[in-house]
Amino acid sequence: MIPQDFIQTLLSRTDIVEVIDRRVPLKKSGANYQACCPFHNEKTPSFTVSPTKQFYHCFGCGAHGTAIGFLMEFAGLGYVEAIGTLAEQVGMVMPEMTAPNPAQARQTTSLIDIMQRAEQYYRQQLKASPKAIDYLKARGLTGEVAARFGLGYAPDGWRNLDQVFSPYGDAALEAAGLVIVNDAGQQYDRFRDRVMFPIINQKGDVIGFGGRVLDGGEPKYLNSPETALFQKGHELYGLFQATRAIRDAGRVLVVEGYMDVVALAQHGVEYAVATLGTATTPFHVQKLLRLCDQVVFCFDGDKPGQKAAWRALENALPQLVDGKRIGFLFLPEEHDPDTYIREFGTEAFEHELENSLPLSGYLLRELTADVDLRTQEGRSALLKNAQPLLTAITAPTTALLLRKEVAALAGVTQAELEALYVIKPIAAPQRQAPQKAKRAVPSGLRILLRCLVMKPELARELPRDFHGEGNEGAAIAALVDWLNESADETSTAAMIQHFQGTLHGPVFANAQGEVIHWGEDFDILAEFTGIMRKIRRDAIETEMSMLQAKGLAMNELERVRHDELKEELKQLRAQVG
Numbered sequence: 001m002i003p004q005d006f007i008q009t010l011l012s013r014t015d016i017v018e019v020i021d022r023r024v025p026l027k028k029s030g031a032n033y034q035a036c037c038p039f040h041n042e043k044t045p046s047f048t049v050s051p052t053k054q055f056y057h058c059f060g061c062g063a064h065g066t067a068i069g070f071l072m073e074f075a076g077l078g079y080v081e082a083i084g085t086l087a088e089q090v091g092m093v094m095p096e097m098t099a100p101n102p103a104q105a106r107q108t109t110s111l112i113d114i115m116q117r118a119e120q121y122y123r124q125q126l127k128a129s130p131k132a133i134d135y136l137k138a139r140g141l142t143g144e145v146a147a148r149f150g151l152g153y154a155p156d157g158w159r160n161l162d163q164v165f166s167p168y169g170d171a172a173l174e175a176a177g178l179v180i181v182n183d184a185g186q187q188y189d190r191f192r193d194r195v196m197f198p199i200i201n202q203k204g205d206v207i208g209f210g211g212r213v214l215d216g217g218e219p220k221y222l223n224s225p226e227t228a229l230f231q232k233g234h235e236l237y238g239l240f241q242a243t244r245a246i247r248d249a250g251r252v253l254v255v256e257g258y259m260d261v262v263a264l265a266q267h268g269v270e271y272a273v274a275t276l277g278t279a280t281t282p283f284h285v286q287k288l289l290r291l292c293d294q295v296v297f298c299f300d301g302d303k304p305g306q307k308a309a310w311r312a313l314e315n316a317l318p319q320l321v322d323g324k325r326i327g328f329l330f331l332p333e334e335h336d337p338d339t340y341i342r343e344f345g346t347e348a349f350e351h352e353l354e355n356s357l358p359l360s361g362y363l364l365r366e367l368t369a370d371v372d373l374r375t376q377e378g379r380s381a382l383l384k385n386a387q388p389l390l391t392a393i394t395a396p397t398t399a400l401l402l403r404k405e406v407a408a409l410a411g412v413t414q415a416e417l418e419a420l421y422v423i424k425p426i427a428a429p430q431r432q433a434p435q436k437a438k439r440a441v442p443s444g445l446r447i448l449l450r451c452l453v454m455k456p457e458l459a460r461e462l463p464r465d466f467h468g469e470g471n472e473g474a475a476i477a478a479l480v481d482w483l484n485e486s487a488d489e490t491s492t493a494a495m496i497q498h499f500q501g502t503l504h505g506p507v508f509a510n511a512q513g514e515v516i517h518w519g520e521d522f523d524i525l526a527e528f529t530g531i532m533r534k535i536r537r538d539a540i541e542t543e544m545s546m547l548q549a550k551g552l553a554m555n556e557l558e559r560v561r562h563d564e565l566k567e568e569l570k571q572l573r574a575q576v577g
């Protein structure tokens with residue numbers, strides 16, 4: 001558990017505008033910032049970010065939250081991951097990291113700094129190298145796309161980074177993977193005479209580089225080694241730049257090389273990412289399925305491409321989610337995505353994508369390719385080969401449909417196949433209880449709630465046992481409870497974060513949408529005082545009318561109470577004037 005006060009401090013030091021603007025460019029609009037919503041398709045911007053209140057709200061689809069919520073929704077990060085990302089950017093150390101290894105946290109920060117300086121250096125060098133510029137131009141890349149991906153150039157020579165880092169012998173350069181130390185103890189630059197592709201993680205930090213030769217040298221691609229920052233099996237090249245386009249397109253394309261990603265972006269296919277010299281891992285698949293509903297793997301048509309595709313399929317099976325689609329696109333043998341899109345254009349490429357082979361089709365095609373289903377041996381081999389694959393699938397519907405198909409191909413019943421694989425029948429899904437009809441909410445509470453969203457600490461003025469009708473009343477009561485438990489300062493953002501995902505989340509979200517356009521000169525205190533008076537007046541009137549209904553049957557105590565209320569009401573009315 002991350003302590004509440006850590007989150008409060010984090011949100012008070014974070015600037016949500018900066019966090020979102022890096023991923024979804026924002027435009028100033030009055031007191032707020034706007035963009036076309038990354039969570040739904042729209043042509044006119046209704047996605048609004050408030051710098052003073054530190055939250056975002058979309059008037060089109062209702063998406064809302066704080067900087068933490070944004071990273072979770074937009075970049076598909078987990079809760080702790082999102083907090084870690086923001087913490088790193090404002091230089092706070094995650095609480096659970098404090099105890100075991102502060103040295104490691106410091107090292108991470110210094111490595112990020114080193115990588116950033118190296119990236120700047122390589123970018124400058126590209127500008128000074130006609131050779132490298134010509135190479136990129138010959139591949140049809142414009143300066144704009146090169147800048148978007150931060151492309152650079154590592155010049156020829158053994159110790160160029162000497163100009164950037166001193167001392168060059170610092171062990172941190174080796175730890176960052178930029179410098180190699182040979183057996184004789186000599187140090188030299190890892191990347192020499194290569195076009196440099198910075199590898200950026202989802203936090204937006206440069207964590208590694210891919211370097212590509214300009215001529216026919218070997219190896220064609222050279223990657224940073226695994227470092228404290230860079231784990232190949234977790235990262236995807238281009239994901240940081242592609243996230244927005246993946247959201248918009250509702251799909252992501254996984255290709256094999258950096259140059260493919262950049263070339264596709266040049267041709268308007270901006271939702272592509274590449275694995276980093278490793279097979280597609282389950283971690284990759286999971287990450288991508290959190291961002292969109294369709295993942296298409298695009299591999300070269302050659303033997304290694306086929307092998308890579310099958311590995312991707314095996315690693316995708318346990319991650320499958322019903323309703324999400326995974327497809328495979330095999331290009332003609334002589335092509336990769338870069339050459340294909342340059343030769344045939346964007347439309348032809350996207351047409352190929354539309355017709356990619358679904359995972360189930362690819363799986364069945366491969367399973368039946370080398371077996372003769374007319375023979376018992378062939379059918380038996382099919383059942384045996386299919387078992388580890390089918391039992392790896394946890395998505396119930398997908399698993400069921402594939403089992404049916406394999407059973408049919410093998411000439412057995414579905415029940416027989418399941419008995420063979422020892423699969424237990426799927427329990428019937430529990431029926432959800434029908435939602436209770438919502439009660440109409442008194443508008444006084446709604447106004448009060450808006451005031452509290454603007455200035456949560458006003459809730460301290462409310463009685464500790466506050467209770468009100470409807471969803472708004474319950475949300476306000478929860479807010480009062482929360483504030484009374486923690487004596488700390490609070491903010492709108494901290495409050496939203498606290499109630500996100502709870503029963504009260506949607507109620508606060510609604511109020512957020514209302515207040516985001518309230519200007520800073522809005523007299524919140526006057527509004528609050530007014531509404532508190534009105535609420536009190538309503539309560540008095542209700543109680544009085546109940547007493548009055550008794551008429552002569554009122555006892556002495558009730559009569560006294562009635563007079564007290566009458567007096568209070570008179571005073572309240574006088575204050576309002």
Ligand SMILES: [Zn+2]
Pocket residue numbers: 037038039040047058059060061062063
């Ligand atoms: Zn939206």
